Amino acid sequence: MEAVMGRTRLIKKLKSKGIILLIAGIIISLISTLMSVAFIIDGLNPILIAFIIMLICGIIFIYNGVDYLKRENSKFIKKHPEILELADDLDINKVYEDNFIIISNKAISPKKDITKVAALDDVLGIYESIQRTNGIVTSHIIRLELRDGRCVTINVYAKKRETKDNLVLTISNYCHNAKVGYSNETLSYIKEQRKEYKEKRN
Missing domain, CATH: 2.40.50 (OB fold (Dihydrolipoamide Acetyltransferase, E2P))
Incomplete structure (x- = not known):
C-alpha cells in the first residue's frame, strides 16, 4: 500500500484540477460566447476580439480538464510517465519537507501540488x-x-x-x-x- 501512496495522491490531485479546469472552462466559454454573439449583432467592436480570446482560453481549459479527468490514461501522464514513480518515491524515500517543498532521494515537488x-x-x-x-x-x-x-x-x-x-x-x-x-x-x-x-x- 505504501508504495502507491504517492501516485494515488497525484492522481487524486490531477482529478481535482481537472474538475476545476472543466468548470472554469465551461463558465468562461458560455460567458464569452454570449458576449461575442451580442457584439456581433451590434456590429464589430474591438472588444469582440477580447471575448474571442476568452472563448479560446475556455476551450483550452475544457480540453485540459477532460484530459486530467482521465487520470492514469490522460495525455499528461502518458507524456510524463515517470512522474508516477517519482510521486511514489516522495512518500517512500522522503529526505526533506517544509512548508513549500518535499524532497526524496530522486524527486522534488511543491508541497501543495504533487502533479x-x-x-x-x-x-x-x-x-x-x-x-x-x-x-x-x-x-x-x-x-x-x-x-x-x-x-x-x-x-x-x-x-x-x-x-x-x-x-x-x-x-x-x-x-x-x-x-x-x-x-x-x-x-x-x-x-x-x-x-x-x-x-x-x-
Missing part, C-alpha cells in the same frame, strides 16, 4: 521571478526549470528574504545539475541541455 513532481537530476535552473504592477509586487515565485521543458513554480510571495534564500539554498543542495540565479549563463545552459534532451528523445 508538478520532478526528478532532482532534471532540474537545470533555480531562480526567483518577481512581477510588479505599478511598482507593486504582485507575484514572487521560485522557478525550477526542468530538462523536459516544464517549469515548476513555488510561491514565496510576502515571505521573508531569509526564508526565500534558505529555500533556494536547500533546493540547490539536492539538485546537483542546476545552476542558481537568473543570468545569461543559466539561460544558455538550460537551452543547451533541453536541446540535447530533445535530440535524444527523437
Whole structure:
C-alpha cells in the first residue's frame, strides 16, 4: 500500500484540477460566447476580439480538464510517465519537507501540488521571478526549470528574504545539475541541455 501512496495522491490531485479546469472552462466559454454573439449583432467592436480570446482560453481549459479527468490514461501522464514513480518515491524515500517543498532521494515537488513532481537530476535552473504592477509586487515565485521543458513554480510571495534564500539554498543542495540565479549563463545552459534532451528523445 505504501508504495502507491504517492501516485494515488497525484492522481487524486490531477482529478481535482481537472474538475476545476472543466468548470472554469465551461463558465468562461458560455460567458464569452454570449458576449461575442451580442457584439456581433451590434456590429464589430474591438472588444469582440477580447471575448474571442476568452472563448479560446475556455476551450483550452475544457480540453485540459477532460484530459486530467482521465487520470492514469490522460495525455499528461502518458507524456510524463515517470512522474508516477517519482510521486511514489516522495512518500517512500522522503529526505526533506517544509512548508513549500518535499524532497526524496530522486524527486522534488511543491508541497501543495504533487502533479508538478520532478526528478532532482532534471532540474537545470533555480531562480526567483518577481512581477510588479505599478511598482507593486504582485507575484514572487521560485522557478525550477526542468530538462523536459516544464517549469515548476513555488510561491514565496510576502515571505521573508531569509526564508526565500534558505529555500533556494536547500533546493540547490539536492539538485546537483542546476545552476542558481537568473543570468545569461543559466539561460544558455538550460537551452543547451533541453536541446540535447530533445535530440535524444527523437
